[in-house]
Amino acid sequence: MRSWLPAVALGGLLALLALGAVLAFGSGAQPSASERTDALARELRCPDCQGLSVADSPTRSAQEIRRQIDELVAGGARDADVRSHFVARYGQWILLAPSSPAYWLIPFVVVAAAAAGLVAWLARRQPPVADAVALSDEQRRCLHEEVEALDA
Amino acid sequence: MRRLRWLLVPILVVPLGWLLFTGFGRDPREVASPLIGQPAPSWSFSTLAGNLLSTDDLAGRPYVVNFWASWCGPCVDEHPILTGTHETFGDELTMVGVLYQDAATDAEAFLARYGDSGYAHVLDPDGRLAIDYGVTGPPETFFVDADGIIRAKQFGPLTDAIMAERLAVIGLDG
Numbered sequence: 267m268r269s270w271l272p273a274v275a276l277g278g279l280l281a282l283l284a285l286g287a288v289l290a291f292g293s294g295a296q297p298s299a300s301e302r303t304d305a306l307a308r309e310l311r312c313p314d315c316q317g318l319s320v321a322d323s324p325t326r327s328a329q330e331i332r333r334q335i336d337e338l339v340a341g342g343a344r345d346a347d348v349r350s351h352f353v354a355r356y357g358q359w360i361l362l363a364p365s366s367p368a369y370w371l372i373p374f375v376v377v378a379a380a381a382a383g384l385v386a387w388l389a390r391r392q393p394p395v396a397d398a399v400a401l402s403d404e405q406r407r408c409l410h411e412e413v414e415a416l417d418a
Numbered sequence: 419m420r421r422l423r424w425l426l427v428p429i430l431v432v433p434l435g436w437l438l439f440t441g442f443g444r445d446p447r448e449v450a451s452p453l454i455g456q457p458a459p460s461w462s463f464s465t466l467a468g469n470l471l472s473t474d475d476l477a478g479r480p481y482v483v484n485f486w487a488s489w490c491g492p493c494v495d496e497h498p499i500l501t502g503t504h505e506t507f508g509d510e511l512t513m514v515g516v517l518y519q520d521a522a523t524d525a526e527a528f529l530a531r532y533g534d535s536g537y538a539h540v541l542d543p544d545g546r547l548a549i550d551y552g553v554t555g556p557p558e559t560f561f562v563d564a565d566g567i568i569r570a571k572q573f574g575p576l577t578d579a580i581m582a583e584r585l586a587v588i589g590l591d592g
């Protein structure tokens with residue numbers, strides 16, 4: 267039953283390594299100011315919409331947030347500075363994605379822990395008892411003789 | 419071990435039930451403001467009457483900033499409470515209305531219909547002040563103490579009881 271365990275462990279390890287590589291290297295090219303503004307606008311929640319990003323919304327608040335992102339980026343602010351400018355006003359709520367990419371790992375860790383718990387529980391259970399094997403008359407007679415020989 | 423398994427039911431159900439019970443009692447649109455305890459934003463805007471009003475004019479006294487709009491239903495309900503508070507406290511408290519995504523003419527029509535508030539309303543044409551205060555939709559009201567620190571926020575319409583409670587936080591007892 268445990269023959270598939272190493273395969274699952276290897277698969278999980280490879281997935282984590284791939285995720286780490288994507289997070290660490292990403293795309294190498296330096297994004298332009300307008301690309302950064304677009305990316306940040308997609309990350310920020312439009313305050314007076316239902317679950318839309320600033321990039322997807324035409325409301326006045328969304329336009330003003332976009333203008334402020336433009337201004338901050340042009341003023342030399344880093345992406346993290348732009349995020350914290352809005353988090354200081356709205357709290358973490360304004361961010362559509364978690365503040366650190368590490369948070370994306372939480373569901374994978376929970377699923378892996380649950381799977382490990384299930385495997386441990388299954389492994390501890392007694393293996394099922396084999397069904398009683400039907401004996402032929404000949405075997406029954408042999409057994410009977412052997413028991414009597416022991417008793418004697 | 420087998421007996422402990424019965425414990426799993428309360429261990430899982432009680433916190434989950436508590437989470438759902440308290441979660442459904444809250445308005446999911448209400449955002450906890452990180453501005454409580456922080457200095458209030460500085461600004462300078464023209465008022466409906468055409469004057470310039472800035473935070474420098476408000477310094478040294480507690481003030482209330484109310485974001486509202488003529489198209490906002492609950493703003494009609496809280497309008498007499500705001501007007502009444504202004505009458506009660508007079509010079510002890512400055513009240514400021516901020517138009518949230520609204521035209522000056524519509525706001526004037528609102529005040530003509532429901533009664534002039536007696537205090538100034540500033541225009542926030544780009545919504546910059548609303549963003550500085552982290553407003554998601556009117557009505558929202560902020561209570562700033564005499565030192566210029568935001569001490570309380572009301573999300574949604576005010577009632578007499580809520581108004582009294584929030585005013586007490588900035589040192590005003592009715």
